[in-house]
Amino acid sequence: MAVPIFALGAMILYLVLLAGIARYADRQREQGRSIVSNPYVYALSLCVYCTAWTFYGSIGRAASTGLGFLPIYLGPTFGMILGWLMVRKITRISKEFRLTSISDFVSFRYGRSYAIGAIVTIFSLMVITPYVALQLNAILSSIQIMGGESDIWMGTKFLVAALLAMFCIIFGARHLDPLERHEGLVAAVAFESLVKLVAFLAAGIYITYWLFGGYSDIVQSVLKIPQYNHLINIDYPSWFSLTLISFFAMxxxxxxxxxxxxxxSDESHIKKAMWLFPLYLLLINLFVPAIAGAGLLLNTPGLQDMFIISIPLANDQVLLALLVFIGGASAATAMVIVDSVAVSTMMLNELEMPHLMRFIGRGKDLPTLLLTMKRINILLVVGLAYLYSRVVQYQSLVDIGLVSFLAASQMAPAALGGLYWKKGTRQGAMVGMIGGFVLWIYTALIPSLTKVGWLSGDLANGGPFGIAFLRPTALFGLELDVWSHSAFWSLLINVFLYVLVSLMSRPTPEEAALAEGFVDVYREDKERLPAGRRAIRVGTVAELEATLARYVGEVKARSVLDADLASLNATRGTVDARQLLELWDRMERTLTGSVGPSAARLIVEEKVTVQPVMEAVRATEPKYSLRAGRIYLVPEKGYEVFTDQITHGIEGLCITSQDPEEVRQSWRFTETPIIRLTQKKACPGRCISPTNLPLLFITIKAFVESSKNSVILLDSLEGLIQENAAVVPDDEVLDFVNQLERLATGSRTRLLLPARPEFVHRPMAAELNHAENLIFSVGPMPSYLLQAFITAIISAAPEASRGDLVREVNRLLESRDLFGRFRGEPDEGASCDPDMRSNESQARRGIKVDPELRMSRRDFFTVLRRLVKAMRVVDPEVDPQRVLDDLMAKYGFSRFEFYLTPGMTYVIEEDKPRRSMEIFSELVHLGMDGLCISRYNPESLLERYEIDPQRVIWLTQRAEGPYRSVDPTNFPRLSSMITEFLSRARDPLILLEGLGYLITQSNYETLLRFIQSQRDDIALKGAILLVHIDPLSLDTKELHRLKSEMETLDAGTKKAGVEKGPELPGKT
Amino acid sequence: MTMKLSRDGLLEHGEFWLLLFVAGVILLNWPVLAIPGFASGPFGIPWRLVYIVAVWLLMIAFAYFFDRGSS
Known part of the structure; x- marks a missing residue:
């Protein structure tokens, strides 16, 4: 009796030692001296893979199947060979998005899917419970072997379970950590890995070289005994499938x-683990065949799994047996601790938090509640496992490890597929996993439960309803060992459904963006957050901190925020809008780490979304016909048009500075959400500060994205701009209007902007006015835009010349010459309110752009060209190309709008007119009036370049079909068509292509004369003519004469064009 | 024409690890695994076990050199 009590005491002491190690590691971390952040500890911690099932079970498997235990360790070895490709990628993604469990990882990849997270968690819990029970039973069995069978040990199991649960809570749920990192726990697990290796090697050396004459002695002796001849053979299908599933399980x-x-803590640690972990696996298995053989040769009584303890005990090596017992306990406890903590986090994040979010009140102490729930989860996992172990004996659990591995493998198609395949969708992942799990239950779990007597053998042996063809162990007549059979069917169906359903379903924009983020995680130029959600989540720093504090506590929230601010080189007082955006991105990640992706999303959405709701539909026809994707300026009837739309089946969002109740009563809509723009902090309903433009924008964006057919009333943009004048930087207002325009024109929404005629820069009709180029149409936006461009160009200029540049630019801005004929004179009553002038920012930047300036899009680029040219005269070093390209992209302009000067004729040299067509199409889509004279069929131009056939004159001698055409010899006709076009176009652009054909059909001189005459018309009308030439179709002299009539445009390839643009104005 | 081969940076290529993974799976599965029998090899240990451990060690060695070369 003394031995087992001694063993139990030793185990308790050992657990106390582990607690000491863990505590020491935690303290070192708190002092900034991590003992865990090194590759050796990391590699050793991975050896938690070797549980009691390895420590004891490998020997049992070796004694019954020979080398059949090895695939369980070869799989992880192969896995680590791919460590730098696969493990590093998973790690990078998880760090980037703060994913803290396998369920977070899979659910996040598929659009933060609550359902997928829940499925993974439930199955993990199902798998872990018997697996933890196995560990408890293994500890008890080893104690029983040391002390003999007795009922008194049942109490020991409870004691062990209670101790382990306590240990898990202390070191896995002592406080909330957004990153879910537990250095104490890692240190303890790494230490345990060392202990179990030392114990195993000590027992192996003793048995192999002390009791026997070495490895060869044991192996040769075993092979001489006929009843063990089968140990020579390898079951290859089983070997392969076990390798595969253990690869996934690792x-x-x-x-x-x-x-x-x-x-x-460091990606580079994976490199060390790539060889240390497989080496560990090799070492811990080195003596397994020898110990198993020795046990068989010595006819050791009891469980074959326990040979490693029973052989030393039978030879009176009590201390060695005790060491082995501690090694086995190490293997078991490490697994129980880590799995309990991991699964409890999964339960909290995936099962509990998403529901909890809906029911908890604002006054609750959430951090304490979350910690308590996590601790309860740990107790639940260990408690369930304890109860399970009470009803099932160790012998019945030996296959549980493989059943668990198979279950974990069912996550592989979704998890690993999602890592490399962008087309994998939420539906595909869900259906695949469910299909795989169903097959797993049928082909692996049912046979296992039948084997231990929990189910009758009727189903497993005879098949359902006696249909042998459907037997769980030989589905469709496939006769294999149970593991290969289950792996084959479950993974086959899983992968098949995953791929098939993914191909048949469409991901949401957010899901597609997340897929990009996962698959392209190493891409340097990718958006740091998925594009679809990039501009979401903005508020004040105080709002941000308060939100975070609710979930992680005030102290933690403050420290996280301070660290983030420091990393952005910002303080609470100086943080700008862009940094704030980044802070909110980071906050969501921090929350994802604390409460899981599903709950983090709910928290963020709770703050920003407005759900689209439809009003009761009237049985009349709508009075106003509005097209989706358009912006309308409405002088008087904004609310009337809006009400007309929302009462005819369109979901509406009303943003107003008026009292929402008054609006509702006046216009009699009940369901439609109203956002009030007010500075008041305590206002009923949904309110947004008019100066919080980012929050307002994301709210609108969230609404637009969640509705398929919507209308938005913003009353009023003018008031909003006035409120923000001198409060936020002009470019923030500009960005808001620009983003709003791009959002409205790129979606299925209609944006109604009630506006005074004086606020708009063009004549307006009484009811609806389609606003193209909103940014050039209202208030001080053109001047804000010009100021943003000039400021950026000057900022990029050499520092020494900036003062001169500012002076020159201001001089030009004040002179009428710069603006020429289109100078915006302040009409009576048309001027913007003086408050709109952001004098402060102008003074700060030194650029004085008149806020009353009115410019069309075309005028804007003319002014910009003149300014750049003048700046290059002041300092030839000014090279704004990159700055301009960035700004053009930001505001959705084409770089050619800047580089092409009205009144000029440009020649584009390329063999096929591909780039010429692309430029033409791009500019026409941006609002220019285009005419394309081409040898190509208008139908093919529509298909290849999206050029409207109405804009094409087809050079052909076969005037058939619905298209406009002209005979290539009929230059007078062509000329009159061009003249007619120029007379009616506001912003004309002509592309002439097919010169080779024209020359062939007439002659070079005629063509040259035609171009010369058109060139004059082009100059007079302020149009742009692009002429495509294939340089090889003309001889050198002809080419030179033609080119001398025109400017050369270096259009480049589409990609190269980004790097090298056309020549800048003023370049010498 | 002479062919120039270089080992420089070989281990840095993702494709190399993919190749090693595939090679490992092939070498440690049927039919290659059936070639070494259970006849006694060095120190009386069956050749099959020696072969498995040798391939295992080879993979570990590659990973070790990768780690050493880049640390």
């Missing part, structure tokens, strides 16, 4: 994911 088991990914 990546996807909750404990492996936790230690390998979540606890990883």
């Amino acid at each position: 990546l996807l088991l909750p404990r492996q994911f936790h230690l390998m990914v979540v606890e990883n």
Whole structure:
């Protein structure tokens, strides 16, 4: 009796030692001296893979199947060979998005899917419960072997379970950590890995070289005994399938994911683990065949799994047996601790938080509640496992490890597929996993439960309803071992459904963006957050901190925020809009780490979304016909038009500075959400400060994205601009209007902007006015835009010349010459309110753009060209190309709008007119009036370049079909068509292509004369003519004469064009 | 024409690890695994076990050199 009590005491002391190690590691971390952040500890922690099932079970498998235990360790070895490709990628993604469990990882990849997270968690819990029970039973069995069978040990199991649960809570749920990193726990697990290796090697050396004459002695002796001849053979299908599922298990088991990914502090540690972990696996298995053989040769009584303890005990090596017992306990406790912590986090994030979010009040102490729930989860996992272990004996659990591995493998298609395949969708992942799990239950779990007597053999042996063809162990007549059979069917169906359903379904924009973020995680130029959600989540720093504090506590929130601010080189007082945007991005990640992706999304959405709701539909026809994707300026009837739309089946959002109740009563809409623009902090309903433009924008964006057919009333843009004048930087207002325009014109919404005629820069009709180029149409936006461009160009100029440049620009801005004929004179009553002038920012920048300036889009680029040219005269070093390209992209302009000067004729040299067509199409889509004279069929131009056939004159001698055409010899006709076009176009652009054909059909001189005459017309009308030439179709002299009539445009290729643009004005 | 081969940076290529993974799976599965029998090899240990451990060690060695070369 003394031995087992001694063993139990030793185990308790050992747990106390582990607690000491963990505490020491935590303290070191608090002092900034991490002992865990090194590759050796990291590699050792991964060896949690070797549980009691390895420590004891490998020997049992070796004694019954020979080398059949090895695939369980070869799989992870192969996995680590791909460590730098796969593990690093998973780690990078998880760090980037703060994913803290395998369920977070899979659910986040598929659009933060609550359902997928819940499925993964439930199955993890199902798998972990018997697996943890196995560990408890293994500890108890080893104690029983040391002390003999007795009922008194049942109490020991409870004691062990209670101790382990306590240990898990202390070191896995002592406080909330947004990153879910637990250095104490990692240190303890790494230490345990060392202990179990030392114990195993000590027992192996003793048995192999002390009791026997070495490895060869044991192996040869075993092979001489006929009843063990089968140990020579390898069951190859089983070998392969076990290798495969253990490869997946090494990546996807909750404990492996936790230690390998979540606890990883440095990606470079993976390199060390790539060889240390497989080496560990090799070493711990080195003596397995020898110990198993020795046990068989010595006819050791009891469980074959326990040979490693029973052989030393039978030879009176009590201390060695005790060491082995501690090694086994190490293997078991490490698994229980890490899995309990990992699965409890998964339960909290995936199952509880999404529901909790809906029911908890604002006054609750959330951090304490979250911690408590996590601790309860740990108790639940260990408690369930304890109850399970009470009803099932160790012998019945030996296959549980493989059943668990198979279950974990069912996550592989969704998890690993999502890592490399962008087309994998939420539906595909869900259907695939469910299909795989169903097959797993049918082909693996049912046979296992039948084997231990929990189910009758009727189903497993005879098939359902006696249909042998559907037997769980030989589905459709496929006769294999149970593991290969289950792996084959479950993974086949899983992968098949995943791929098929993914191809048949469409991802949401957010899901597609997340897929990009996962698959292209190494791409330097990718958006840091998925594009679809990039501009979401903005408020004040105080709002941000308060939101975060609710979930992680005030102290933690403050420290996280301070660290983030420091990393952005900002303070609470100086943070700008862009930094604030980044802070909110980071906050969502921090929350994802704390409460999981589903709940983090709910928290963020709670703050920003407005759900689209439809009003009761009237049985009349709508009075106003509005097209989706358009912006309308409405002088008087904004609310009337809006009400007309929302009562005819369109979902509406009303943004107003008026009292929402008054609006509702006046216009009699009940369901449609109203956002009030007010500075008041305590206002009923949904309110947004008019100066919080980013929050207002994301609210609108969230609404637009969640509705398929919507209308938005913003009353009023003018008031909004006035409120923000001198409060926020002009470019923030500009960005708001620009983003709003791009959002409205790129979606299925209609944007109604009630506006006074004086606010708009063009004559307006009484009712609806389609606003193209909003940014050039209202208030001080053109001047804000010009100011933004000039400021950026001067900022990029050499510092020494900036003062001169500012002076020159201001001189030009004040002179009428710069603006020429289109100078915006302040009409009576048309001027913007003086408050709109952001004098402060102008003074700060030194650029004085008149806020009353009115410019069309074309005028804007003319002014900009003149300014750039003048700046290059002041300082030839000014090279604004990159700045201009960035700004053009930001505001959705084409770079050619700047580089092409009205009144000029340009020649584009390329063999096929591909780039010429692209430029033409691009400019026409941006609002220029285009005419394309081409040898190509208008139908093919529509298909290839989206050029409207109405804009094409087809050079052909076969005047058939619905298209406008002209005979290539009929230059007078062509000329009159061009003249007619120029007379009616506001912003004309002509592309002439097919010169080779024209020359062939007439002659070179005629063509040259035609171009010369058109060139004059072009100059007079302020149009732009692009002429495509294939340089090889003309001889050198002809080419030179033609080119001398025109400017050369270096259009480049589409890609190269980004790097090298056309020549800048003023370049010498 | 002479062919120039270089080992420089070989281990840095993702494709190399993919190749090693595939090679490892092939070498440690049927039919290649059936070639070494259970006849006694060095120190009386069956050739099959020696072969498995040798391939295992080879993969570890590659990973070790990768780590050493880049640290």
